[in-house]
Every structure is written in C-alpha cells, then in structure tokens.
Amino acid sequence: MNRNAAVAITGIGCLSAAGMSLKENMDSLFAGRRNVAPPKRFSSSHPAPYPVFEILEDLFPARKLKNEDISRTCSLGLTATIEALKDAGLEPEGMTGLKAGVCIGTTVGSTMNNEEFYREYCNGMHPDMAIIERFINSNPASVIAREFSLSGPCQTVVNACSSGTDAIGIGASWIRSGICDMVIAGGADELCRVTYNGFISLMISDDNPCRPFDRERKGLNLGEGAAVLILESDNLILKRKKKARAFVLGYGSACDGYHLTAPRPDGRGLKNALSDALMDSGKTSGDIAFVNAHGTATRDNDRTEVRVLREMLLGIPFLSTKGYTGHTLGAAGAIEAAFTVGCLESGMLPANAGFTELDPELGASPVTDVTGISQKIAISDSLAFGGHNAALVIGLERE
Amino acid sequence: MGIFINGIGVVGGFGSGVSDLVTCLEKSTTPLKAQGTVYGPASLADTSHLEVFVPKKSLRRIDHFSHMAILGAYLALQDAGMPSLTGTRTGLIVCSGYGASHTTFSFLDSVINDGDACASPTLFSNSVHNSAAGHISILLKLGGPCLTVSQFEMSVPSGLLSACQWLQEGRVDQVLFGAVDEYCDVLGYCWQRFFGKHNNRIMTPLSLDRQSALPGEGSAFFLLSRDKGDSLKHVSIIDISIGNLVNEDVPFPRDAVFFLGADGHKRCDRLYTNLIPPGTQAACYSPLYGSLPIGPAFDMAIAALSFKEGKIFASPESVADQENYSIIKRNSPIASRSISCLKLGKEGELGMITLAPGS
Numbered sequence: 001m002n003r004n005a006a007v008a009i010t011g012i013g014c015l016s017a018a019g020m021s022l023k024e025n026m027d028s029l030f031a032g033r034r035n036v037a038p039p040k041r042f043s044s045s046h047p048a049p050y051p052v053f054e055i056l057e058d059l060f061p062a063r064k065l066k067n068e069d070i071s072r073t074c075s076l077g078l079t080a081t082i083e084a085l086k087d088a089g090l091e092p093e094g095m096t097g098l099k100a101g102v103c104i105g106t107t108v109g110s111t112m113n114n115e116e117f118y119r120e121y122c123n124g125m126h127p128d129m130a131i132i133e134r135f136i137n138s139n140p141a142s143v144i145a146r147e148f149s150l151s152g153p154c155q156t157v158v159n160a161c162s163s164g165t166d167a168i169g170i171g172a173s174w175i176r177s178g179i180c181d182m183v184i185a186g187g188a189d190e191l192c193r194v195t196y197n198g199f200i201s202l203m204i205s206d207d208n209p210c211r212p213f214d215r216e217r218k219g220l221n222l223g224e225g226a227a228v229l230i231l232e233s234d235n236l237i238l239k240r241k242k243k244a245r246a247f248v249l250g251y252g253s254a255c256d257g258y259h260l261t262a263p264r265p266d267g268r269g270l271k272n273a274l275s276d277a278l279m280d281s282g283k284t285s286g287d288i289a290f291v292n293a294h295g296t297a298t299r300d301n302d303r304t305e306v307r308v309l310r311e312m313l314l315g316i317p318f319l320s321t322k323g324y325t326g327h328t329l330g331a332a333g334a335i336e337a338a339f340t341v342g343c344l345e346s347g348m349l350p351a352n353a354g355f356t357e358l359d360p361e362l363g364a365s366p367v368t369d370v371t372g373i374s375q376k377i378a379i380s381d382s383l384a385f386g387g388h389n390a391a392l393v394i395g396l397e398r399e
Numbered sequence: 400m401g402i403f404i405n406g407i408g409v410v411g412g413f414g415s416g417v418s419d420l421v422t423c424l425e426k427s428t429t430p431l432k433a434q435g436t437v438y439g440p441a442s443l444a445d446t447s448h449l450e451v452f453v454p455k456k457s458l459r460r461i462d463h464f465s466h467m468a469i470l471g472a473y474l475a476l477q478d479a480g481m482p483s484l485t486g487t488r489t490g491l492i493v494c495s496g497y498g499a500s501h502t503t504f505s506f507l508d509s510v511i512n513d514g515d516a517c518a519s520p521t522l523f524s525n526s527v528h529n530s531a532a533g534h535i536s537i538l539l540k541l542g543g544p545c546l547t548v549s550q551f552e553m554s555v556p557s558g559l560l561s562a563c564q565w566l567q568e569g570r571v572d573q574v575l576f577g578a579v580d581e582y583c584d585v586l587g588y589c590w591q592r593f594f595g596k597h598n599n600r601i602m603t604p605l606s607l608d609r610q611s612a613l614p615g616e617g618s619a620f621f622l623l624s625r626d627k628g629d630s631l632k633h634v635s636i637i638d639i640s641i642g643n644l645v646n647e648d649v650p651f652p653r654d655a656v657f658f659l660g661a662d663g664h665k666r667c668d669r670l671y672t673n674l675i676p677p678g679t680q681a682a683c684y685s686p687l688y689g690s691l692p693i694g695p696a697f698d699m700a701i702a703a704l705s706f707k708e709g710k711i712f713a714s715p716e717s718v719a720d721q722e723n724y725s726i727i728k729r730n731s732p733i734a735s736r737s738i739s740c741l742k743l744g745k746e747g748e749l750g751m752i753t754l755a756p757g758s
Contacts, residue, residue, distance in 0.1 A: 113503050139551055157546065158529055160527050194506070197518040260534070261524045
C-alpha cells in the first residue's frame with residue numbers, strides 16, 4: 001500500500017461561529033470578525049460567564065432529513081456534509097453503487113452525558129428515555145452514512161481534540177488502499193455544559209476572548225461547529241470529470257506517552273506526528289507556506305507547540321484560527337484543515353486573532369496581519385488530551 | 400490481508416487472561432454478579448490482577464474503565480512474551496461503545512452536588528473517551544500512532560480495519576489493538592427501562608421470543624503484527640468486512656465457521672436467523688462474556704484460541720438451536736476452516752472479522 005499517494009479533496013463544507021459555510025468562515029477570518037459571547041443555549045452558576053463561540057443560526061434548513069431526532073453534533077456534521085457534497089457536485093443518487101465510507105471525529109457527540117436525564121435519574125424521577133434513544137441513534141459517522149444510504153466503512157474517531165485531523169488522515173488511507181472510492185471525512189462537535197464545566201475545572205478556560213500565543217494568554221474558549229472534506233479516488237475523479245480543490249499529501253499521528261491532559265514539554269509526540277506527515281508527503285520544511293497550528297491559547301499547549309515549530313519549521317509563518325471559532329474539540333482539526341485549503345486557495349493568511357504581545361518564553365509570534373503567501377502546501381496540526389498529536393500536509397497540487 | 404495475532408489479553412466476568420477464558424469455554428459457564436447492579440445480574444470484571452503489572456500507587460487516580468483496558472493490554476503483551484514497545488513503531492488502538500461511562504456520570508455528580516464551579520478536573524479528564532488509550536500509552540511509554548474508536552457494536556471491526564491499515568501501510572510494525580466497555584448503574588437503569596427488570600440468570604441468545612441479554616463488561620486486547628514471529632500457532636486476520644444489510648449482498652466466506660455476535664437482544668438476534676446461509680455451522684459465546692458493544696473482540700479472542708487449541712469450543716447449552724443452520728454444541732475439530740466473527744447492529748450494520756491459520 002502506497003502511503004505517499006496524494007488523495008484528492010473535491011468538496012468542503014464548514015460551519016462555525018465564524019460562518020455557516022466555508023466562504024462565510026473565510027470572509028470572517030479575513031475581516032477579523034469574532035463572534036464570541038457568553039453562552040446563550042445554556043446557563044451556568046460561575047460568577048462570571050466564560051465566553052464561547054456558539055452557532056445561533058438554524059441548521060440544514062434546505063433539507064428534510066430521514067431522521068431528525070438526532071444530536072446537535074450530528075446536525076452540525078450533516079450540515080457540513082450537505083455543503084461538502086454540493087461543493088463536490090455529488091447528488092445522493094450519484095453515490096449509489098460507490099464504495100463510500102464515513103470517518104468523523106467527535107468528543108461530545110459520542111458521550112452519554114445528558115445532564116437533564118441524569119438529574120432526573122438521581123432524583124428518582126422517571127426520565128424520558130427518548131433522550132437515550134436519541135443518543136443511541138446519534139453516532140456521528142453512522143448518522144451521515146444512514147442519511148445518504150452509504151454502506152462502506154464507518155468510523156467515529158474519539159481522539160479528543162485531534163479527532164478531526166485523525167479522521168481525515170484515516171479517510172485518506174481508505175482511498176489509498178482501495179477500500180473506498182469516496183470518503184466523507186471530518187469532525188463535528190457541539191457546545192455543552194458538561195465540557196464547558198470540565199474545561200473550566202481544569203483552569204484552562206479564559207474568561208475573556210482567547211489569545212492564542214499571546215504573552216497574557218489564559219486559556220481557551222470553547223466553540224462548536226463541523227467541517228467535512230469529500231475525499232475521492234483518482235478513478236472516481238476521472239469518471240466524474242471532477243477537478244480536485246486540494247490534496248491530502250500526508251498524515252502523521254503519534255502519542256506523547258506522558259500525561260493525560262498536558263502536552264509533553266519537549267513536544268516529542270508532535271514532532272513525530274509532523275515528521276510522519278512530512279515523510280508521507282515527500283515534502284520538506286522549505287515547501288511549507290504556513291502552519292495552521294492547534295493554538296488553543298492554553299499556557300502549556302502554545303509553549304510546546306511553538307517550541308516544536310521553531311525546532312522543525314523555523315521561520316515558517318504560523319497561526320491559530322481558534323480566535324475565530326473557539327476550540328471546537330473533535331471538529332477543530334477538520335475545521336482547520338478546511339481553513340488551510342481556504343487560505344491556500346486565496347493565497348492569504350488571516351491575522352491570528354487575539355494576539356497582541358510576543359511571549360518571550362515562546363520567542364516567536366504568529367501571523368499578526370492578513371499576509372500573502374505564494375507556496376501551495378501547508379500543515380495543519382492538532383494536540384489532544386490523552387497525549388495525542390496529529391498532523392496533515394495539505395497542498396493545492398498533487399506533486 | 401495477513402495480519403498475525405501474537406498475543407491475547409482478556410478480562411471479563413470469566414476472569415482475566417486466556418487461561419481463565421479457556422477454562423470458561425471448557426465449562427461453558429461464567430459466574431454472574433448481582434451485587435451493586437440496579438438491573439439484575441451482570442457479568443462484571445475484577446481487575447485486582449492488574450497490580451501484578453503496575454504498582455498500586457500508579458493506579459489510584461485511574462478508573463475501572465481504564466483499569467480493565469490496561470490489564471487487557473498487559474495480558475496481551477505477556478501472552479506475546481513482553482516484546483519491546485519503545486519508539487514510534489508500535490501503534491495503539493482502543494475501541495469502546497460507551498467509553499468511561501461510570502466516570503462520565505461521576506463527573507456529573509460533582510457538578511450536580513457541588514455546583515458548576517466545583518466540577519472535578521480529575522473526573523473530567525478521565526471521562527474523555529480516549530482516556531484508556533492515554534493511560535496505556537503513558538504506562539507503556541508508547542510513542543507511535545494512537546486511535547480511539549467509538550462506533551457502538553461496530554467499534555471493534557471498524558477499529559480493527561484501522562489497525563490493519565496501519566500495518567499494511569508500514570506506518571508501524573505492530574499494533575496493540577483492544578476494546579473495552581464497562582457496566583454502570585445508569586446503563587443498568589436504561590436496560591431496565593428498555594427491557595424491564597429481570598431475574599435472568601442465563602442468556603439464551605437466538606431464542607427469538609425472549610429478551611435474555613445480560614450486561615457484561617471487560618476488555619480484550621491483541622498484539623498484531625505483519626510478522627508471524629512466535630504468533631499463536633500463526634493465527635492471522637484474513638479479512639474484515641464492514642457494511643450494511645440494507646444495501647449489500649453479504650460476502651460470506653465459503654467453508655467458514657461463524658461465531659455469531661448474537662447476545663440475547665431479540666431485535667438483533669432475529670437478523671442472524673434471517674441471514675445465516677442454510678447448512679452453515681455456527682457458534683455463539685455471548686453467555687460467557689455478557690452483552691456489551693465490544694463483544695466482537697471476545698469472539699475474535701475465542702476464534703484465535705480455537706486455532707491455538709485446534710478445536711471449535713462448544714457453544715453454551717443455553718444458545719438456542721436453529722432450524723436452518725447448526726449451532727455447535729460439542730467441541731469439534733477445526734480442520735482447515737476459517738472462522739468468521741459476525742456482528743450485526745440493530746440498523747442492519749454488519750461487521751465481520753475472518754481469521755484463519757496463517758501460513
């Protein structure tokens with residue numbers, strides 16, 4: 001099996017607090033718009049609300065779903081899929097007979113943690129079992145496969161915050177090995193009170209809009225959203241006479257083996273993931289236009305990440321887009337892969353929102369203004385709880 | 400495909416380690432525990448054996464879910480002769496239907512009882528689905544690729560597909576592949592609401608008029624490699640099929656014995672009866688490990704042990720006999736047949752893992 005073969009991306013769908021389509025998202029990024037505010041869908045008893053990046057628009061208004069009693073995470077994933085399929089020029093009936101797989105990353109979307117149900121259970125009440133049935137019917141990859149009657153492999157990746165990146169890497173391997181002609185790959189995650197309280201309990205949430213890589217950064221803001229890439233085999237592209245938007249050139253994954261919630265200070269796992277992704281792609285650091293970094297704005301993440309980028313990709317522009325979307329957990333890697341394609345296509349990088357002052361400990365600043373780029377290859381990386389790291393090399397051209 | 404199984408580690412209500420599983424297969428029974436469960440009897444796992452491998456103090460902040468996974472992983476490595484795992488050439492894949500459910504609800508307890516501002520950070524970090532993989536990677540100092548998959552009943556075939564992909568791509572030399580699920584009272588309560596409180600002591604899978612599933616918990620791990628090395632009589636994974644009954648003809652291998660993942664849920668058990676080709680020989684072992692999403696991992700372990708022992712173990716007597724195909728009720732020679740572990744989901748999802756003697 002050839003690990004080095006490029007895999008075509010023929011369609012992209014993306015939604016976040018920055019916009020309901022990839023175009024709207026990119027417009028927000030380049031305009032520097034940040035839709036960050038206290039949560040509106042749930043309340044909390046924290047003395048001051050921690051801001052979030054929440055999607056307040058209706059989801060998939062243009063389509064009647066086969067099953068509408070699904071989780072918000074699945075609704076987000078389906079909305080991104082509908083945009084991506086349209087972008088790829090694929091109609092549901094056009095997928096009949098294809099070996100089509102679904103690989104979706106998530107965190108909240110796979111967790112049985114409904115607070116309303118559990119409160120009633122604890123109080124000896126008779127909670128509505130429809131909540132549990134909805135959970136059982138809401139495996140994100142299965143929901144997408146069911147909606148479009150796909151019968152290929154189905155995988156929900158739950159690698160915490162790198163899930164979306166991993167899902168794209170895994171989906172690409174299904175194309176390379178011939179298991180699939182087409183893969184719907186990406187990530188989806190919703191905001192919920194449970195994770196909101198969880199990240200606050202870890203003292204890695206900022207009570208102001210997040211400031212990735214900034215000297216005064218205090219932590220992350222949660223967000224919600226989804227992104228889906230349509231990956232296609234060369235045979236299918238030829239048959240459909242479809243042009244690729246971009247290519248997955250490489251994927252790497254490695255664990256730290258260090259700590260459950262903190263990155264390994266020397267960044268060994270991230271280095272290994274980046275090395276593997278570059279090796280897959282056959283590219284070197286000199287080919288890379290920029291790095292769409294994980295950049296959560298936590299003290300530890302940003303320190304480790306910049307240390308590794310300085311060691312391996314010195315001088316290459318880097319930025320975090322979480323200042324526009326918040327940390328969308330299992331969706332983050334997919335949303336950032338979509339943004340990476342958007343930036344390569346536009347030949348520009350947005351400013352790293354929230355950054356104002358260089359942190360001497362990091363010794364490097366992210367992109368601070370909208371900046372032109374000329375090269376056609378970039379990296380998107382993710383670091384996750386569990387000590388997991390993943391990276392994608394994405395290019396506009398196959399070679 | 401040609402992926403070899405070099406070690407197996409299992410933990411469940413039957414005990415821990417392959418010898419306990421084989422003993423249970425020979426006796427065809429597993430003790431059920433009723434204590435502490437709100438639903439009724441359940442097949443629960445004891446992880447005290449873990450202290451043989453890991454100092455107790457290193458385990459104190461780690462929950463039962465991860466304990467089961469860690470023990471399964473160590474037992475698989477022990478079974479494989481404790482090979483070196485350093486560097487980046489060993490991958491880790493963990494599959495789970497529900498994740499660390501007990502800890503997930505304990506975290507909610509901390510919020511409900513103590514308020515939002517007093518939520519427990521330790522419980523939160525251990526409630527994340529990939530916590531078991533994180534703990535294993537830390538304890539074993541792994542540096543290779545790592546993946547956690549959650550696809551309910553299809554978690555095992557789906558995760559195994561990725562393990563085989565990594566090996567075939569040459570991304571790694573070996574993969575520590577496993578699956579884990581735990582029982583908790585909230586799950587038991589959900590079972591009670593869906594199926595009614597019960598006093599079943601025995602699961603009777605494939606008896607289509609009766610809901611007989613009993614909750615189980617445990618883990619099953621495997622050390623997989625492209626190199627047959629000292630593998631268990633050279634048992635290899637030769638095929639993984641993942642699909643959906645709605646859209647496809649099922650590519651059943653000829654001359655295979657089927658290990659059916661039927662686990663006493665009426666709705667799903669009916670699917671097996673309608674699907675298995677007439678004249679087929681099949682076995683079913685779910686009464687020995689209980690009903691849990693990662694059941695196919697136990698069937699895969701039993702299949703590998705069948706090749707090692709040179710026989711198909713008898714299915715427990717409680718497995719209902721079928722009209723169109725035969726349920727193996729006595730130990731029988733395996734001959735040159737392959738074994739296909741078949742799992743069907745309630746929506747018609749299909750996962751099939753086929754094992755054969757590796758050449």
